[in-house]
Amino acid sequence: MFRAKKGKVVMSLLLASALLVTACGGKSGEAQDPKGNASADTKEISLLRPSWNNLRPASSELWMWQEYEKMSGIKVKWEELTDIGEKKNVILTRGDLPDAFYQVDWSNGELLKYGQQGLFLPLEELIKEHAPNLQKYLEENEDVRKGLTSADGHIYATPYIDPYPEGNRTIRLWINKKWLDNLGMEVPKTTAELEEALMAFVTKDPNGNGVNDEQGWYMPSGSLGWTFEQMMMGSFGIGNGGRKALGNFIYVDDNDEIQLTITADGYKELLKYENRMYKNGAINKQAFSGVDYDKWTADAAKDTVGAWNWAAIDYIGESVKDDFVAINVLAGPDGDTASLTDSQVAGASSLVVTKDAKDPGAILKWVDYFYSEEGSVFGYLGKEGVTYNVEDGKKVYIDEILNYKDGIGLGAFQYVDNVYGGYFPYIELSPEVRAAAGRKEAPVYTDLTEETLPSVMLPDLPATIQEANESSSIIADVGNYVGQMRVEFVTGTKDIDKEWDNYIAQLKKMGSDKYLEIKQTQYKRYKES
């Protein structure tokens, strides 16, 4: 970058008046930084990405990227930034864009806007030409192609794909099996049985310490709305459409139409269910405030947690995690089931090529490897004999990784990049392979089947710029209001039956109808694309 000498600074200060003219130009800073002349045989590309350097070596020193440079013949100049969310707008303005953004999160509204304005390149043709693996995957998986295609028909990013719903895509309920056993109860299969089990947890001293310190459903405050409640939407008939849809307050009804979750009758019933559990103590009293992650894990370590929601069990901490078993779906009052599972397009902006890319084809060629099976393995496990060995036909990390002081995940992160499923442009490995890498076995979920998965798992629906603008202001208000009302309804400070009409009327005032209309249009467009 621009590392100025002291003299330059002083000079600049003296020439401050000249600035008045130039700074007003808006765009600036061209050609301050020659991006290194690519020599004859190695191409060079520049990528900008979030920094994980507080946890592991810089990308340029990471084993994986050094190795891949040799393999691909392409040298990457990494620029790694912390707090990219705050900085990305500034970066777009500064004049010298990187060739591509790697692992940077852009909303599909931003992708479309900047794509149409010429900052980001449309990639569909380049993918056809230079990225055979990705192209193949897109052809074979309609939903991925649709999810990536913007409202203007272009693809502006390559995805992070996780084909396995049994992995991190599904938020499941973890229930304390040890307590169930102590009480002689079965693992709940319905919402009613869950209520019963949680009630027993808080009243019958299942941890056997003689103190009434057991909690039912208990998680860090503020989680309820987007974990437990969203999962239960599946049981109350408003959970079809996948996790992204539910996060946007919409679901797909039996007629394949988009509906709002938060105004549905099923939601009213769900709130009553939560309210009952809250009143009886089956949902922790501090569900909405007062418990942070530190406090929660400390309580969990004391064997006081009955049930909680997350994708992976590790979240609750090492000491008690083996006490819990997973429930992916619970049958609701009307027998409905649908798991809380995300679209396989887990990330829709993993690699974005900018207008300043000198050789966009080379970038896609470079990234395409990670959409192959071999590339997936390389990204997660590295190379046989170097970062993993094969034991009994299974790929297992080397001992340096397995015995790493802060855990296997961080151990692997010292060598390879794609350990954490965080928006990397690549296809995720199956949970079995990933577990085996750490000499573990992946849990098997018998209740997660074709039938119990949502029939559609939507990505973020592609929006036009106008739609994005309109819905973003509605959604901010609606989100606030729904959040506040959830507290009132669940804790019982407002009566659900009495206040329901009022609640619906308020939402309408905020524009919930307009929002629904936008989403319905988007869904139609999505299906037709």
Next chain:
Amino acid sequence: MQFHLSREDKIFNWINIVVVGIITLLILYPLLFVVFASLSDPRQIFDSALLLWPKGFTLEGYKRVFDNPDIWMGFKNAVIYTVLGTAVNVIMTTLAAYPLSRRDFRGRNVITILFTFTMFFSGGLIPTYLVNQHLGIINTMWVMILPGAVSVYNMIIMRTYFQQNIPLELEESAFIDGATDMQLLLKVVLPLSTPIIAVMMMFYGVGRWNGYFDAMIYLSDRELFPLQLILREILVQNQMGDAANQAMMNSNQSEVNLIKQSIKYAVVVVSSIPVLVFYPIVSKYFEKGIMVGAIKG
């Protein structure tokens, strides 16, 4: 001179001592909590309502802090930015505050409003970034030192002090002796103003030491990061983060969080130490301001 206290004053004294003592204890306990927590097993901190002593005593947090090269590097950078930046701040602020404190300075109202205006209206991040880019100081230590040389708030405080505490007679006699305004500032005003200079050093110094936003925006080389940016990675990131962070959280929460839990209190303690050392040195100058009689114009 020794005061002989009346009964009323004695009562007043004792009440004052006791009340200050209570306030101090109230302020102190949360600080002790941080210290105790930094020496405790992170899982046991929440065991009881009051942490009156480290629970599950461990030096793990400090060990991790001292083993972390980033923290040392950040420490070094923060010291450099703070010392140089504060020097620039105090000099520039004095240079602005003194003329504006002079009632006879023509244009002082206009200039004051010009300064005050910038407290409220700014072009925002992007144009400022472009200016720094033109100056060529982005991703250098200079971007941490040169911009923001004058805090208007501090400048006004300092101006007020000058107006209030520099006896006009001194200035007058200095002029009669043929001193220039510059000599007046250096030889008369500044020696009389050590308390406010000390305050300015504290204000700016702490501001520089605690600041992270400019570093976050303008620095990309890790070797240039100040301590607060490193601290932020430990304390804040993943709480208000972007989606990539969020995804990261999903799967490695427990590993990364365990590190963070064990280190966060220790890192806060370590990062506050320089300020604690600094204060007693500076505080002497609060007392030394009173030497009016000793100075002749």
Next chain:
Amino acid sequence: MESSLHKKPFLKPKRKSILKQKWLYFMMLLPLTSLIIWNYIPMYGIIISFKDYSPAFGIMDSPWVGFAHFERFFNAFYFWDVIINTLRISLYSLLVGIPLPIILALMFNELRRKKYKSLAQTISYIPNFISIVIVVGMVTFFTSPVDGVINTVIQYFGGTPIDFVGSAKLFPHVFVWSGIWQTVGWGTLIYTAAMSGIPQDQYEAAYLEGATRLQCIRYITIPAIMPTIVICAILATGSVMSVGFEKVLLMQNDANLATSEVLSTYMYKSGILNAEYSFSAAVGLFNNLINFIVLYLVNKFAQKFSETSLW
């Protein structure tokens, strides 16, 4: 600062010529240059409030939209709630935050034991250096209705536990008083410095006349630091629409949202999170315009009724 000394013009008119004051202008040169470079040159960026800014076009070339962003903001469903919440918290902060440091500084000043005084002062400054994340974590922990120390005390005296952080009604109190904990000691610094400038002989003279300590405070100390008090108060009112963003965001939850949603967090949620920079800029501009007007009016008021003012 029209203190009694300053009321008589001491400099002869002829000194007022610009040439004679060349040193004063010379001093101003560097600060003004800095102000121009880093404050006034970038100021053209204000126009993005009236544009639909996109980095693809840059600030100058983005299309104009007039007052569209302002209209959207004024018509927002939560506009009045957000304004009222912001004012409630900031006025409360001012009301408590301005006098308390003064009182504490006076109390410190009356301490005669040097060591005790220095210890108390030092301790009172330290919270200012504690990261907000940690402060919010401690607030949550200490006020927990289940096992927090405050509620343990309340229960000991037979009260029912209070959910401090989960109550919209109590949020302003929790926010303001935890802020006081953090800044009250630090706020005494200015006043301590101002008091150290008071000549000791004034107190000695008062003592010889038989004045009590309280009388000394009232008739010597407070008048002497009055200009500082007024200036600090004026400056503080200039942030009446600004409430510390990071802390609110960290303390905010659905249970207290009814009072904890302030301008800055609202702007963050509806603007920055969706990359609507122009909208955020418009809200920010509105915010600061109000701040500026308030400061201007308060200053006007101060010019009229006290001897101290900003300009």
